[in-house]
Amino acid sequence: MTVDQINFSGKKALIRVDFNVPLDKNTFAVTDDARIRATIPTIKKIIADGGACVLMSHLGRPLKKLNEDGSIAYDKFTLQHVLEKVTELTGVAVQFAGDCMGEKANEMANDLKAGEILLLENLRFYKEEEKGDVTFAEKLSKLGDIYVNDAFGTAHRAHASTAIIAQFFPKAACFGYVMAKEIENAQKVMQDAERPFTAITGGAKVSDKLLILENLIEKVDYLIIGGGMAYTFLKAQGYEIGSSLCEDDRLDLCRELMTKAEQRGVKLLLPEDSVVADAFSNEAAYKMCSNQQIETGWMGLDIGEKAIASFSEAILSSKTILWNGPMGVFEMSHFENGTKQVGAAVVAASKNGAFSLIGGGDSAAAVAKFGYENEVSYISTGGGALLEYFEGKQLPGIAAIEAVC
Ligand code: 3PG
Ligand code: MG
Numbered sequence: 001m002t003v004d005q006i007n008f009s010g011k012k013a014l015i016r017v018d019f020n021v022p023l024d025k026n027t028f029a030v031t032d033d034a035r036i037r038a039t040i041p042t043i044k045k046i047i048a049d050g051g052a053c054v055l056m057s058h059l060g061r062p063l064k065k066l067n068e069d070g071s072i073a074y075d076k077f078t079l080q081h082v083l084e085k086v087t088e089l090t091g092v093a094v095q096f097a098g099d100c101m102g103e104k105a106n107e108m109a110n111d112l113k114a115g116e117i118l119l120l121e122n123l124r125f126y127k128e129e130e131k132g133d134v135t136f137a138e139k140l141s142k143l144g145d146i147y148v149n150d151a152f153g154t155a156h157r158a159h160a161s162t163a164i165i166a167q168f169f170p171k172a173a174c175f176g177y178v179m180a181k182e183i184e185n186a187q188k189v190m191q192d193a194e195r196p197f198t199a200i201t202g203g204a205k206v207s208d209k210l211l212i213l214e215n216l217i218e219k220v221d222y223l224i225i226g227g228g229m230a231y232t233f234l235k236a237q238g239y240e241i242g243s244s245l246c247e248d249d250r251l252d253l254c255r256e257l258m259t260k261a262e263q264r265g266v267k268l269l270l271p272e273d274s275v276v277a278d279a280f281s282n283e284a285a286y287k288m289c290s291n292q293q294i295e296t297g298w299m300g301l302d303i304g305e306k307a308i309a310s311f312s313e314a315i316l317s318s319k320t321i322l323w324n325g326p327m328g329v330f331e332m333s334h335f336e337n338g339t340k341q342v343g344a345a346v347v348a349a350s351k352n353g354a355f356s357l358i359g360g361g362d363s364a365a366a367v368a369k370f371g372y373e374n375e376v377s378y379i380s381t382g383g384g385a386l387l388e389y390f391e392g393k394q395l396p397g398i399a400a401i402e403a404v405c
Helices: 034-049 080-090 103-111 127-131 134-141 164-168 177-190 206-217 230-236 248-264 305-316 337-351 363-369 384-390 396-404
Strands: 012-016 052-056 117-119 146-149 173-175 197-201 222-225 267-269 273-277 286-290 299-303 320-324 355-358
Touching (some): 034 052, 034 177, 080 117, 134 164, 164 396, 206 384, 222 305, 230 248, 230 299, 273 305, 299 337, 320 337, 337 355, 355 363
Parallel strands (some): 052 117, 146 173, 197 222, 197 320
């Protein structure tokens, strides 16, 4: 059930959004508004119906990043930082409650008229949010008539505002457009993938990606492994990897995954070559070398030309592409090329009609850096949430809505 099935005329929608967006360290200005932009259609639909919106979100992890004296850094984690952006993007002067509960928030929510928007303060200023506290959820539930969950990025958390609260809205809860689209696109890849289906995985650690790799091996035709995690696989094959990233306690698991891929007829592609450097720095000396001969003291920070060619060939032959994780340290100019070229191949395949889904961690940031945002099929707003979806887990934020509507 989505917002399309509800007429919000005269109703107050309590919308869980994911406004956990990156901020400038000094000015606290929003540096990437993708998650906010994504929710605008949901807000606009409710307002067009003649409803009002109460928006609630978390921002960062304030209770895990306390000030030195143990107090909460309200100034750093206040959702006031996104207020101007939300006002700009909705075209409505958004009101700010200064708290997510209590007298003032209740009053402001009560007084809200059709067409108005109220933003609540960071839910994670209360420990009850992350604990999934039922009383806290019930108090929040009083702030709206209909509960809309549009926070895909936080759907993997069983928190008060993402999962527990839904029970207080029997037959009055639904997904927003972000959630609906994310689920639809993830399902398209996970359940109805047109073949060949290629998954591109990268990032630093094998241990972060084990479950998703295990699950993807059951589904894909090509499994591309780049980024730091590739070196653990290369070492597992018996290669010298110099001082490249390696998780020695995962070597057996890498071997098992490679065997499993072979048994299932999945083509597992590891990089044949690397751009190696003598330090983890853009100022370090660097050169291209084969992955069979990385010398002591050198570390792989990007995939090399041969790897780009073979990865691109697989990508270009594909009809469905899932990309999770960069190919190298794309934040540093000397080690960005692998990620950039793999991105270019994803763009070219998409132009040829492939469906490409990008998400999880840094891949969306890479796609933005290289200007591919409008040239791939879909960029997920989810990091960890998308990852868990592709691990085959049920996401509490999705399950809670399904249970009550
Ligand atoms: C995210 O960016 O991962 C989501 O907003 C969830 O935040 P969390 O990882 O701190 O729970
Ligand atoms: Mg996260």
